[in-house]
Amino acid sequence: MTATPHTITVTTTDSGRDYDWTHPTDCPNGDTCEIARRTRLLSSWNMAALVDGRPDGTYHLGLYYLTALCLIDEAGLMLLDVEPASVAPDACHWCATPKDGHGHQWTVQAGWHDWVQPTQDQINARTLARRAA
Ligand SMILES: [Zn+2]
Numbered sequence: 753m754t755a756t757p758h759t760i761t762v763t764t765t766d767s768g769r770d771y772d773w774t775h776p777t778d779c780p781n782g783d784t785c786e787i788a789r790r791t792r793l794l795s796s797w798n799m800a801a802l803v804d805g806r807p808d809g810t811y812h813l814g815l816y817y818l819t820a821l822c823l824i825d826e827a828g829l830m831l832l833d834v835e836p837a838s839v840a841p842d843a844c845h846w847c848a849t850p851k852d853g854h855g856h857q858w859t860v861q862a863g864w865h866d867w868v869q870p871t872q873d874q875i876n877a878r879t880l881a882r883r884a885a
C-alpha cells in the first residue's frame with residue numbers, strides 16, 4: 753500500500769467536529785478512483801468513526817480489504833483505531849470487542865470479521881491504559 757493524495761481532515765468547531773474528505777483533483781485515478789468510490793458508499797458516520805478519538809489534523813486514507821477504508825501513515829502503514837481505556841487486553845484486534853460474544857462484527861477498517869487475536873503491542877498498550885485509568 754502506498755501513500756496517496758487522499759486525506760481526511762478533522763477540525764473541532766463550536767458545533768462539533770467537522771470532517772472534510774473532498775476527493776483531490778490531482779488524483780491519478782480520476783473518476784475511477786477506488787478510494788473516491790468507497791467514500792461515496794460509506795456514511796458520514798462511518799467516515800467520522802475512522803478518526804474517532806484522534807486529535808484534529810489531516811490523515812491519509814487507504815484501502816482496506818474489499819470495501820473498507822482505513823487511515824494510513826506516511827509510509828502507507830495502517831493506523832489502528834483509537835480505543836477507550838476500558839478495553840480488555842485480549843479483545844479483538846480490529847473492533848475491541850471481547851472474545852466472548854464477539855461473533856460476526858463489522859467495522860469500517862476491517863469489514864466483516866470474526867474475533868482476531870490482538871498483537872502483543874496491543875495487549876501491552878491496553879494493559880497499560882487500564883492501569884492508568
Ligand atoms: Zn482518488
Ligand SMILES: [Zn+2]
Pocket residue numbers: 844845846847848849854857865866867868
Ligand atoms: Zn472484532
